Amino acid sequence: MAPAFAVFMEYRVKDLALAEEGKRRIDWAEAHMPVLVALRKKYSETKPLKGIRVAGCLHVTKETGVLVRTLKAAGAELSWCGCNPLSTQDDVAASLVKHDGVSVFASRGVSTKEYYDDIHSSMKLNPHITIDDGADLTVEMHKALEQGRNGGLAGPLYGGTEETTTGVVRLRALQKSGRLLYPVIAVNDAETKHDFDNIYGTGQSALDGIIRATNVLLSGKNIVVAGYGHVGKGVAKRASGLGANVIVTEVDPIAALKAKLDGFAVATMNKAAEVGDVFITTTGCKDVIVADDIAKMKDGAILANAGHFNVEISIPDLEKQSTGTKEINQHTMQYSLKNGSRVYLIGEGRLVNLAAAEGHPSEVMDMSFANQFLSVLKLAQSKGTMKPIVYNIDKQQDQEIALAKLQSMGVDIDVLTPEQKAYLDGFAEGT
Ligand SMILES: NC(=O)c1ccc[n+]([C@@H]2O[C@H](COP(=O)([O-])OP(=O)(O)OC[C@H]3O[C@@H](n4cnc5c(N)ncnc54)[C@H](O)[C@@H]3O)[C@@H](O)[C@H]2O)c1
Incomplete structure (x- = not known):
């Protein structure tokens, strides 16, 4: 069945003929990302992202392909660009256009000008939510908003997410300078992200x-x-x-x-x-x-x-x-x-x-992107009510993702008894 294409459907990828190979590779990644796939199953009927426009700027890899499919299954309308001139997997980019109907602006080996052109093309979606890795999209969004250039940014803007350490550092600096204009969730700072993906x-x-x-x-x-x-x-x-x-x-x-x-x-x-x-x-x-x-x-x-x-x-x-x-x-x-x-x-x-390689193994991106997906959901539900600051991931979200990952690996862990919990929370018992 042909995919129902988004209203906003432009793209710039290297070669659409690579789409079949890209699809096979995304399928492979998907088979190794059980937490994200479970989230897709959970939300694909209720579609909590219906009517939400999401612009992503994140390495176009087969794992990102699984995140894109998941956001789309939850109802989001998407545009996507690469966050590094050399990281795009052209077959994945082609597949996301051809099989998932996503507006992708990315190819491997772009010049600096083409790189920023792609970011600006992706901004034309007029997103409610941005997903970023390194903060280049968020900074370009800020330039457009600050200069009133607008670039089609009619709003409302609910917020963004940030995938990596350097991006979070840049956004905290933007916040410190008093110029952060919309809330950003620091996905990198989730323990189930930086303690696994980065390491x-x-x-x-x-x-x-x-x-x-x-x-x-x-x-x-x-x-x-x-x-x-x-x-x-x-x-x-x-x-x-x-x-x-x-x-x-x-x-x-x-x-x-x-x-x-x-x-x-x-x-x-x-x-x-x-x-x-x-x-x-x-x-x-x-x-x-x-x-x-x-x-x-x-x-x-x-x-x-x-x-x-x-x-x-x-x-x-x-x-x-x-x-x-x-x-x-x-x-x-x-x-x-x-x-x-x-x-x-x-x-x-x-x-x-x-x-020079394919990026992180799918198994770790499973947790990073589960955090991304749940953060996008949170921003969508907030409908713009969050303050323009950098937010940490909720501890509960971290714990749920870790537990789901363990379950997918067939690993059981102990549970605190009420007595143990009281002991850990109290001061009365000693020697
Ligand atoms: N390649 C990837 O896929 C990938 C994945 C995750 C993070 N990153 C990036 O990797 C970088 C590091 O991330 P992290 O999470 O390890 O950050 P981190 O803050 O945990 O570690 C950085 C370390 O570098 C040290 N350092 C800073 N300047 C230095 C210098 N001039 N000489 C020697 N050491 C110095 C710091 O003291 C710190 O210990 C960031 O740019 C991050 O965005 C890349």
């Missing part, structure tokens, strides 16, 4: 990206992980599990101490630069690897970034130091340095797990 998801998929791009043996290599937050911990642990010697760099003394006591070497980037074979930045900060570090690197060093933006490895510094480049494969660029060494940059310094 286990990026931990596995960032190494997957490096392996797919280079196929180097990680065992025995010196792997420098910049940042020991959620993503850094996941990457460091998995690299260590593959037999690498991990060196962590940090700016936060507590995080550095944790890395040290977890058994990793800790050093400054400038020192680590001398011995590293592979460098992975995971900080959400900029200029983590700069000219002076690059100049000290061994011939053959491999550079990759897993943080949200391509500013962690200074590409301008890399370019300034190099006498020429050579493409090794579609993901890997060789830079010949003035000092005679060669270093290799993967995925243009963009999120390596999405640029």
